[in-house]
Amino acid sequence: MSEIVTAGILVIGDEILSGRTKDKNIGFIAEYLTNIGIDLKEVRVVADEESDIIAALDALRHRYDYVFTTGGIGPTHDDITADAVAKAFGVGIDHHPEVVARFKERWSEQDLNEARLRMARIPDGADLIQSATILAPGFKIGNVIVMAGVPTIMQAMMDIVAPKLKSGVRMLSESVRANAREGDVGGPLREIAKAHPDTVIGSYPFLDDEKKPNTNLVVRSRDPEKLAAAMNAVKEMLAGLNVTTR
């Protein structure tokens, strides 16, 4: 079985912690990584505080193959992600000539003020993540991918950076609707999980269209045969289930 590639996400922004902005990036990146065969292992959300950003970044980047950050690369005083990343890596940071040149094409001299020029500050040695439609670039330094907080821009950056990432064997997933309450399948499901060690079996309760408690069962594995064997066991269990009421 081939290598497993892991990742962490670091969301940076006071506005997420205050609840003013509801994060939409974690779910998107999580699903994206699953689809390209990278295992998301941990997410952290921290404030626009340099020491907090550096501490979280260091914890994640030493632990996982990749770290994806979102937020804090705009033109205002609270956008400090690039500086924090440079400090974490112990490298300098300066206006990137290629980015400055693009900004000069786009903005008049009056509009290209100090605030906008901040968005051209890139840690030394980082690779730009940019395209014609992305104004302020993201960047990749070491195993850290720094992206915008605005979902549409972050998503465009994921598309640019994804082909350059190493990825492992994709985690396969299959799900079945139990038509039973979670408490009715919990016991037998535990036995199936024990008997199928290279699979991960999850159980997710929900209310169905008739507002009756129901459960989705999800089997995940990198090995299609082991996935199929575990799913067969789950389906046999469900067929034999003696459910009195729902």
Place this chain on the structure above:
Amino acid sequence: MSEIVTAGILVIGDEILSGRTKDKNIGFIAEYLTNIGIDLKEVRVVADEESDIIAALDALRHRYDYVFTTGGIGPTHDDITADAVAKAFGVGIDHHPEVVARFKERWSEQDLNEARLRMARIPDGADLIQSATILAPGFKIGNVIVMAGVPTIMQAMMDIVAPKLKSGVRMLSESVRANAREGDVGGPLREIAKAHPDTVIGSYPFLDDEKKPNTNLVVRSRDPEKLAAAMNAVKEMLAGLNVTTR
């Protein structure tokens, strides 16, 4: 100025990290805490792995006044939050007689199987978080509040536990629409932020109804007079802004 009360959130669940389920709890709790005067400082999302849960829980509970966890208290084998919390606190865990008694009222002997009884396992010394409409209780042990992952149940639990929490002076917030691009306000905003040290000023770009780039500016402070002074400075700055285009 009165005490500041801080909190962390720990979201527990493979389904969030795989992207299968999109978290709705972080944003809700974040806004809720802001409204009752508790500062959310950090969020972590970890998998259904005991060692990961304990490590994150220990990091957060020693650092912040409160930790709110969501997920992993259901009836299946992957619901291991209560056990992990008991281990983190170094206490035992057993079926809570009060919860078992309620389960016996609700379920027949056949339905009250081992899986459902798991939901009655509560760490020693914890206080139950429950009501007539909540089936499996949450609990509070030390400064850790353990809640369900299903949003409606988690929200009911927040309502039960919130009145018992100490809270600080509420962070006040006022926002103004800049009618300018973020890059046009970045420079003057930095000066205003420097001149008003007991406030936090945030800048959030968005596309308005005409798809033009626009910016919301948010001033936050615990002191209403300092908030007003900073907001006045922001509004004066905006009135004098020489914006060529948007």
